[in-house]
Amino acid sequence: MGIETYLVVTDLLCSREFPAEDGRSDLGIAGPGYHTAELATSRGTRVADASMREEVMERFHEEREALAGTLTEWWGEPSHMGLQTIRLRTATEEIPEPWARLSHLMGDVYVWEARQCGRWIVLGVADRDPTDEIQLLLTATETDPP
Template structure:
């Protein structure tokens, strides 16, 4: 994966992989496919770890809870509604945060493997 093409200014969220048909699939099928997405996330995390070291493992549940009481900056507010946990690296040479996560919290939506690049510090 050529991560450098995503390291431009501001922030961006890219779906690297999106499921098809899981929004209406049987729960067992969705769960099995979700596991495949998490395996793919860990595979890509291994590649990024070679470049930037071990990731921070960041749970977004508390961020999700905080969105009701305070202003959470993007992309973190939206991500907290879609992703339970992210692998997070600081790409110092680019002044950016790079994160990988599986958007699977909404059972009525497709599952996505997300790559996030942002200048905004996590809350």
Template sequence: MEIDSYLAEAGHRTAALATSHGLAVADAAVRLAEAERFHEEKEALAGKLTERWGEPHHVGLQTVRLRTGTEEIPEPWAELSLRVADVYLWQAAEHGRWVALGVADLDPDDEIQLLLVVTETDPP
């Protein structure tokens, strides 16, 4: 995983660690099963990141998503809230960065993705 190089970059970076193929037009049951698999992958990776940075915060992004309609939410949080229901969030304090891990599965017209976000912008 290239997370160490992301930690060294200024600003923010969103990386798709895994992407489904063909699920944007798939049967709902097939999509649901694949989404569950992506969430299992998220849990496995979260375990590794927890070893590095300790227990994560579990952050729901629905409130952030609602706030995008009435206020300016900084990136990458605004875009992330439109794609991901919740994230695991670690503060990599030694790098001055936040690390978020989530599954982008909110839009049935998009492929499902396991996303890793590294940013110096504090969560809203």
């Protein structure tokens, strides 16, 4: 996908109804109050050497920054949010989805409040687990950040 396709997906996430139950969707995963689109997924970084993984991570972060630039034009400056505290809180308290899951996948995200669609838009790179593929993820949720 390219930036134009990412923007089409963003529009879809802003307008789709949320499903009643957690599960897979045509764009990624979804559940009550959220949709997460898997905009891009690496291939082979699970078993790749560290330099290849680093190269792919760098490319995905560049794509995140490019998309963030356009989303900033739409909704203004985002909050840059570290997710480590949320991840730590999941051990002792109930953190709502999609925030609990996102905190285990990503170290930090950009967050916009898209008031015209009544949703929070979350953009980040899932690269925390070196044994998993890297993904560029975009989430739309009605659940406020914890």
